[in-house]
Amino acid sequence: MHRISVAIVDHHPITLEAIVSVIGRNADLELLGTGSAVPDILQLATDCKPDILIVEVGMPGNAFEAITSVVSSVPTVKVVAFTGVVGVATAIRALDAGAVGFVLKAAQSCELIEAIEAVVRGENYITRSFASQVIAGLRDETLRRKAAAIINLTIREEQIVKLLVRGNTNKEIAARLKLSDKTVKHYMTILMQKMNARNRLEVVVAAQKMQDSNFGAHTLN
Template sequence: MQRKIRVGVVDDHPLYRDGVVFALESEMDMEVVAQGETASDAYQIAIDHAPDVLLLDMNMPGSGINAVAKIALKCPSTKTLMLTVVDDEDEVRSVLRKGARGYLLKGTSSSELANAVRVVSRGQSYISPSFAAQLIMLRGAEDSDPKEATGRFPELSEREEQILLLIHRGLSNRLIGDEVGLTEKTVKGYVTNIMEKLHVRNRVEAAMIVAERTSGRIQ
């Protein structure tokens, strides 16, 4: 008899987690060996149960990204698969660099979830096809927009620079999200990264740097 794929599921929303567990347990070749709610739980599950695949929520308490990095370092035999509502290219790149093997959007079908677990369990990478198509569309739109970047902020990514320029215009995180098509929570993460990279403490100081580097040319 073929060995089942051993899976751990960590998400701080019990109803959603129960649904994921039910979907996986319905597959003949899978078994859920442990569940948790936080990044600390995820790490402990990796240590205690050594699942083949560990499904993690990106925004769970303690940070899914932090859990991925720690598990990749201490438990390399456990492959991590992110299951999240965050549909942002930079977030995907960040979590994959930290060691995640896959990235799957919440709302996906149970069949796609099972397929992703199988792919990741074999040591391959998996990104939701719907999200991969979205990335291609976004990349094409960005490349065709001459206003996307000014080149005056080499320490920032293009998306970070775009958000910085909107900070300079005085927009809130919510309004920035409406402008660029991101959630307010995702924008908040970008703003934190921008401040760290520019070594500033608040939005006012960030806006002052924009003013200094652009000599007031941004409208």
């Protein structure tokens, strides 16, 4: 029977030692290597090509970016994020980066093994006590688009979005901003791309969620 090969990257020596011990006690698992810093993530994936790479995403540096590099460079390696950071945003960021498992350090050691086995079977795995919160966060796509979408809006795009939220039609927006209908339609296409929205309604919904915190820097005359 094929043993599941595992590599681990964690900057906490005690945690790393504990995981190594857990792996060592399981006859179905084989430890290929360990690391303690972000650069070790891609290095281990490339050199060892383990079935599973367990990564502490809270270590200094950008572990999320490293996970994305692993997924694109060595797609046979499946990443399980392992962290003490209890936060939906952290979980979503890890999963968006390419991790297919997310396990909290507060979980029992048997749950880490369960995650490894699930991921090898081609499933996704999230710590049971935390799964419902993460799934709810993943479902709120509008919220996930928020940070990337609004930060890049030009002054003109902000003005158009504000008028959209107020219920103005394209023709009314064109008249208010002294633009042609064609120009407003062009801006609408750009806004849908920036907000990953499929239609005008989704742009409005995304804008309404962001309005209080992000709009207001550029007011309409």
